[in-house]
Amino acid sequence: MHLELVFRAFGPTDIPTDHAYPLYAALSGVVPQFHDAAAGLRFAPLTGAADAAGRLRLTDWSCLRVRLPDDAIRLALPLAGRQLDLVGSPIRLGVPTVRTLAPAPALMSRITTFKNAETPEEFLATARAKLSELEVAGDPQLPIHLTGDRAGEPKRRVVRIKGTAIVGYALVVAELSAADSIRLQERGLGGRTQMGCGFFVPAKEGM
Structure with a gap:
């Protein structure tokens, strides 16, 4: 069974819309298991308001979503409250909310x-x-x-x-x-x- 951890994301500046690899590097610096495919940790790029210039502005609903097996939650907990550097733009993660995955037809x-x-x-x-x-x-x-x-x-x-x-x-x-x-x-x-x-x-x- 997999679960999802949802971390609120805070930051005073915008970040590149294409930030998946810098985010991967930053997350792996805190939780090395992101490098290990067998650990089963995956994430979605940060949410926010994108513009035509390729920038993403963090908003009140911006978050980081991490999916992982239910017995691996402890691996991702060190991310709570951490500050990450994304291409020179600092963001801070809040305390996560745990969600179960819900089926959807699309x-x-x-x-x-x-x-x-x-x-x-x-x-x-x-x-x-x-x-x-x-x-x-x-x-x-x-x-x-x-x-x-x-x-x-x-x-x-x-x-x-x-x-x-x-x-x-x-x-x-x-x-x-x-x-x-x-x-x-x-x-x-x-x-x-x-x-x-x-x-x-x-x-x-x-x-």
């Missing part, structure tokens, strides 16, 4: 990445194959931009890891059973899941 990941799947067509084909490998029956979909210069286009996103730009897309998986919904939230999908990619939340939360 889940969304802000960014999911697959190797050799950069076009929308390649990406969806790979998503279907990877869901099948997880024994998750669902309908993968690419959400699109509704306004602006990219209206009608899939939400293509990039995560930079040690200077290398990794291309991915926002992904919705719909028509999920309760069991499959929980499995996808626990396991994640695609690559770089230790670095915030392939982290699924109920689609209504609108990551």
Whole structure:
């Protein structure tokens, strides 16, 4: 069984929207088990108000979400009250709230990445194959931009890891059973899941 720890995030400045790798490095500095895939600790990038310049402003509802097996909660507790440095921008984490994972018929990941799947067509084909490998029956979909210069286009996103730009897309998986919904939230999908990619939340939360 997996649980989710939700830490409020506080900071006087904004941070880069693409902050998954710096956050991974900062979290690993406090909790080395984030480096160990076998430990099962995963996180979602911080929430906040993004702007067109690629910056994210922390708000009253900004938080860090960490998913982990229920017997590993103690590993993440040292994060409570800690200050982290994200590319020169300090943020502080509050005391976590513990949540159980709840099933939802549609889940969304802000960014999911697959190797050799950069076009929308390649990406969806790979998503279907990877869901099948997880024994998750669902309908993968690419959400699109509704306004602006990219209206009608899939939400293509990039995560930079040690200077290398990794291309991915926002992904919705719909028509999920309760069991499959929980499995996808626990396991994640695609690559770089230790670095915030392939982290699924109920689609209504609108990551």
